């Protein structure tokens with residue numbers, strides 16, 4: 001819980017930064033330990049889970065490589081959706097009412113404090129406090145009254161082109177998690193993060209949750225999920241490139257068109273429609289000046305008005321956003337005299 005920059009520069013924190021050289025460059029750091037370019041790629045690509053190039057990442061994000069290979073990857077039985085379902089159930093047991101498919105157009109602020117929200121339908125919901133889960137830049141630019149935060153020029157993560165494929169034959173060579181690397185990984189990073197183009201030979205990730213949870217697909221079928229990192233909406237339009245990228249995926253995974261019963265596609269435009277600024281699927285980037293105390297706080301400049309989620313402290317990813325929720329809960333319950 002950072003209350004300001006002073007909390008970051010304590011002797012203990014600065015000691016940790018210096019001792020572990022946490023602000024060094026990840027790509028260069030890994031290069032000091034391994035010579036083979038394939039190993040260098042293998043021990044650094046995980047920052048792309050944050051939509052961040054390993055070449056731009058701080059050494060501290062080596063923790064992702066460690067967590068993946070040292071601690072393992074977790075999957076909630078029944079799928080990721082079980083998590084929000086469980087949270088919703090507990091909230092409803094505590095008396096919460098949940099409105100689905102009600103877009104908030106404006107957060108109402110009166111005398112510097114949150115007073116409720118106005119929905120797309122025009123309906124106004126009055127409230128003692130508001131917690132905003134829209135991406136932080138979108139919230140400051142579109143939902144809240146103008147403040148200097150609305151003009152902060154955030155550096156965004158990349159986006160993701162998604163293909164959800166119903167496949168009617170077994171794919172025995174696929175595991176639950178599979179990573180396909182570009183044949184020229186450095187060119188892939190350059191095209192994606194520097195030139196902001198849809199990579200000519202992209203790296204991508206495929207997932208078959210039915211390996212762990214067989215009920216996720218009918219017998220002898222596969223639920224193939226494909227994630228291709230592509231530029232956000234400040235770069236080349238990935239929607240136009242989607243057919244070409246899908247063809248690459250088909251070739252590299254060895255798919256048969258006749259077994260592809262359906263393909264659902266998500267592009268940066270759809271991420272943007274879900275509230276993610278510039279269609280940046282992973283929120284604002286984890287650069288030095290957008291991490292720790294520099295990242296948007298869960299506390300907005302308005303009283304009783306909070307932000308929560310990937311573009312706030314501490315950052316992107318399900319575990320991090322749940323910590324963000326804990327930080328908000330601490331502040332809200334502290335204010336109303338209860339412990340989180």
Ligand SMILES: Cc1cc2nc3c(=O)[nH]c(=O)nc-3n(C[C@H](O)[C@H](O)[C@H](O)COP(=O)(O)OP(=O)(O)OC[C@H]3O[C@@H](n4cnc5c(N)ncnc54)[C@H](O)[C@@H]3O)c2cc1C
Pocket residue numbers: 102103104105133134135160162227274275281282308309310311315316317318319321
């Ligand atoms: C393709 C992809 C794969 C990922 N895989 C993983 C993974 O394997 N493991 C992991 O830990 N993390 C993963 N992540 C990251 C993780 O999904 C995010 O960090 C996390 O979902 C962010 O949570 P959030 O609450 O900030 O935002 P979201 O989950 O985006 O929730 C925000 C909600 O607010 C709603 N909303 C937005 N604007 C409005 C409005 N104006 N009115 C009403 N509602 C609104 C949206 O519809 C949405 O439901 C992945 C992300 C992506 C894009």
